[in-house]
Amino acid sequence: MVVAVEGLRKSYRVGGRALPVLHGASLRIERGEFVAIMGASGSGKSTLLSILGLLESYDAGRYTLAGHDTRSLTEERAARLRNALLGFVFQSFHLLSHKTAWENVALPLAYAGVDRAERRRRALSLLARLGLAARAGHRPDELSGGQRQRVAIARALANNPPVILADEPTGNLDSKTSAEVMQLFREIHAKGRTIVLVTHEPAVAASADRVILVRDGRVVRGDASGETVQSP
Amino acid sequence: MIDLLTEVFEGVARHRMRAAATAFGVFWGILMLVVLLGGGRGLRNGLDKLFADTATNSAWINVGRTSMGFEGLGPGRQLTMTIDDVEAVARAVPELQNVAPRHSAPSGLTFTHGTRNGAFPTYGIYPGYAVVERTQVLRGRLINDLDVARARRVVILGVRVAQTLFGASEAVGKTVEIGGVPFLVVGVFTDAGGEGELRRVFMPYTALAQTFDARRQVNLMTATLRPGASPERATAHLRRLFARRKRFDPNDRGAVDVWFAEQEYRKFVALMRGIDLAVIVVGLGTLVSGMVGISNIMFVSVRERTAEFGLRRALGATPSTVMAMVLSEAVALAFGAGGLGLLVGVGLVEAARRAELRSDYFRDPSIDLRTALTALGVLVATAVVAGYFPAREAARLNPNEALRSS
Numbered sequence: 228m229v230v231a232v233e234g235l236r237k238s239y240r241v242g243g244r245a246l247p248v249l250h251g252a253s254l255r256i257e258r259g260e261f262v263a264i265m266g267a268s269g270s271g272k273s274t275l276l277s278i279l280g281l282l283e284s285y286d287a288g289r290y291t292l293a294g295h296d297t298r299s300l301t302e303e304r305a306a307r308l309r310n311a312l313l314g315f316v317f318q319s320f321h322l323l324s325h326k327t328a329w330e331n332v333a334l335p336l337a338y339a340g341v342d343r344a345e346r347r348r349r350a351l352s353l354l355a356r357l358g359l360a361a362r363a364g365h366r367p368d369e370l371s372g373g374q375r376q377r378v379a380i381a382r383a384l385a386n387n388p389p390v391i392l393a394d395e396p397t398g399n400l401d402s403k404t405s406a407e408v409m410q411l412f413r414e415i416h417a418k419g420r421t422i423v424l425v426t427h428e429p430a431v432a433a434s435a436d437r438v439i440l441v442r443d444g445r446v447v448r449g450d451a452s453g454e455t456v457q458s459p
Numbered sequence: 460m461i462d463l464l465t466e467v468f469e470g471v472a473r474h475r476m477r478a479a480a481t482a483f484g485v486f487w488g489i490l491m492l493v494v495l496l497g498g499g500r501g502l503r504n505g506l507d508k509l510f511a512d513t514a515t516n517s518a519w520i521n522v523g524r525t526s527m528g529f530e531g532l533g534p535g536r537q538l539t540m541t542i543d544d545v546e547a548v549a550r551a552v553p554e555l556q557n558v559a560p561r562h563s564a565p566s567g568l569t570f571t572h573g574t575r576n577g578a579f580p581t582y583g584i585y586p587g588y589a590v591v592e593r594t595q596v597l598r599g600r601l602i603n604d605l606d607v608a609r610a611r612r613v614v615i616l617g618v619r620v621a622q623t624l625f626g627a628s629e630a631v632g633k634t635v636e637i638g639g640v641p642f643l644v645v646g647v648f649t650d651a652g653g654e655g656e657l658r659r660v661f662m663p664y665t666a667l668a669q670t671f672d673a674r675r676q677v678n679l680m681t682a683t684l685r686p687g688a689s690p691e692r693a694t695a696h697l698r699r700l701f702a703r704r705k706r707f708d709p710n711d712r713g714a715v716d717v718w719f720a721e722q723e724y725r726k727f728v729a730l731m732r733g734i735d736l737a738v739i740v741v742g743l744g745t746l747v748s749g750m751v752g753i754s755n756i757m758f759v760s761v762r763e764r765t766a767e768f769g770l771r772r773a774l775g776a777t778p779s780t781v782m783a784m785v786l787s788e789a790v791a792l793a794f795g796a797g798g799l800g801l802l803v804g805v806g807l808v809e810a811a812r813r814a815e816l817r818s819d820y821f822r823d824p825s826i827d828l829r830t831a832l833t834a835l836g837v838l839v840a841t842a843v844v845a846g847y848f849p850a851r852e853a854a855r856l857n858p859n860e861a862l863r864s865s
Contacts (some may be wrong), residue, residue, distance in 0.1 A: 282773055282859040303777045310775025321770045321862065325469055337462055338775035382774070 235288035263432035266441035314383030373404035482796035488745030493804025501824030554693035557587030583667025599646030610665035757849035769861025789846025
């Protein structure tokens with residue numbers, strides 16, 4: 228079990244009042260699974276992914292990531308776990324505009340303490356695997372949307388984390404490029420990586436082994452493996 | 460470390476104009492501070508030099524022109540001093556000692572020794588004058604009371620005069636003809652007052668009066684203040700005495716001029732304290748403006764880069780890594796701009812010193828490197844304080860919210 232969530236609760240304070248977003252969400256993800264989290268806008272799926280990514284704290288419940296209890300993590304410890312265990316792919320790519328493709332890919336390696344030469348070697352190798360060898364020295368504004376997302380995926384893989392979290396990774400791409408990116412995710416999954424992907428597109432979710440449906444802050448379907456659910 | 464420096468450079472380079480404007484403020488502030496410190500030192504050196512060749516308790520007394528009518532005498536009367544006035548002051552003004560006349564020999568007198576000759580400013584004095592002038596004997600002796608009493612035809616020569624007339628050979632004990640009259644050289648002197656003072660010649664006032672027909676006149680009177688005596692009381696005494704002897708209104712400030720080095724020195728010391736205070740105020744102003752400027756640019760930078768910091772946190776940057784990054788930018792700005800200001804300032808002060816920019820009140824400007832480096836150190840420490848708050852803001856960003864801010 229790489230992800231184990233039990234009774235997760237989370238609310239945000241808006242105008243001095245608590246606005247509940249998650250009402251006791253529970254789910255389990257096994258190592259090597261490809262999971263899609265779906266739900267309507269405001270259902271809490273993105274908040275759930277943020278908590279899974281240790282980017283957001285939670286008010287109550289239990290979340291264990293690769294055997295690490297995440298309840299009372301310090302910010303420093305959370306950063307180190309993110310660096311070692313998680314790779315992120317975002318809808319809007321989040322590439323640093325002043326850095327080249329390979330420098331963006333190498334960022335997680337820098338925070339892992341890898342020296343510059345080794346960072347460059349690994350980043351170039353990853354970009355070559357993703358068909359971007361010729362673009363390694365280009366800055367994001369010199370790349371197409373699909374190329375940017377592939378750079379972001381390479382960055383997510385840089386530190387060789389066991390879990391990849393992707394938040395609407397095809398949201399800003401056309402259908403052809405979306406298909407290419409999803410093919411890339413399937414290849415990554417085929418090599419044994421756990422992928423958790425948030426999407427509202429059934430076609431994207433179709434690539435996953437399992438779809439977890441979130442509604443009104445609760446996981447209403449597909450909360451554990453073996454409970455294979457087709458996209459709603 | 461290289462990574463951190465690279466990030467710092469990239470951070471600054473991305474906002475070149477804004478960083479340049481802030482850096483220029485810090486650069487200019489430090490430059491002004493260094494130039495002011497150097498200039499202040501030059502002023503102090505000038506004043507020290509000005510007073511170095513004169514006893515700090517010396518008094519310089521001269522008479523001028525009356526500006527008020529008195530007992531039937533109209534204003535505008537030119538007063539003169541005689542040796543009798545000198546004797547009267549010595550007797551009647553208890554606050555003063557070493558009272559002495561100084562009177563110039565007629566101009567154009569030629570000094571001759573063998574085949575060598577020259578013309579030098581020559582004065583008749585009493586022994587007390589050497590005390591006021593801090594004349595230092597190199598060889599032989601100074602003018603003494605017996606020389607004055609017997610109107611001996613003896614002279615003491617400034618060291619440059621001795622070199623001109625006697626070359627490398629000993630001057631003391633030799634005779635020099637002044638305007639055709641033989642005088643015995645009894646001493647060679649030096650003086651801290653500079654080159655001009657080393658080209659002077661002194662003889663007993665009485666000898667000058669007899670030989671060159673001074674008619675008991677005196678150009679200038681000098682004295683020293685007795686220990687513990689008040690210069691104000693001495694001045695009052697002198698004014699009353701001169702008013703009685705020369706028949707002018709005691710309230711006529713222009714008739715007699717009394718100048719006490721100590722009073723002037725005190726004024727200059729007060730001025731220097733004022734200048735020091737001004738430099739401190741400018742220095743503090745520089746630090747505060749530098750701090751505010753750097754803090755502002757860093758706050759703006761953190762706000763603009765919120766999403767970037769969120770991303771870095773997501774990828775594994777710890778809060779302390781982010782904090783170090785922002786702090787390093789602040790310190791790099793302060794150190795780079797302040798260091799350049801320090802270098803240029805020191806260069807300007809050094810150039811002014813080498814160019815020998817001098818006046819009576821200014822010479823040899825210099826910068827105490829320790830003070831300047833301390834100022835730079837304080838600026839960098841201030842930059843740490845200035846950068847701390849934006850850095851803390853960056854470190855405390857919620858990575859999830861920061862990512863969504865783009």
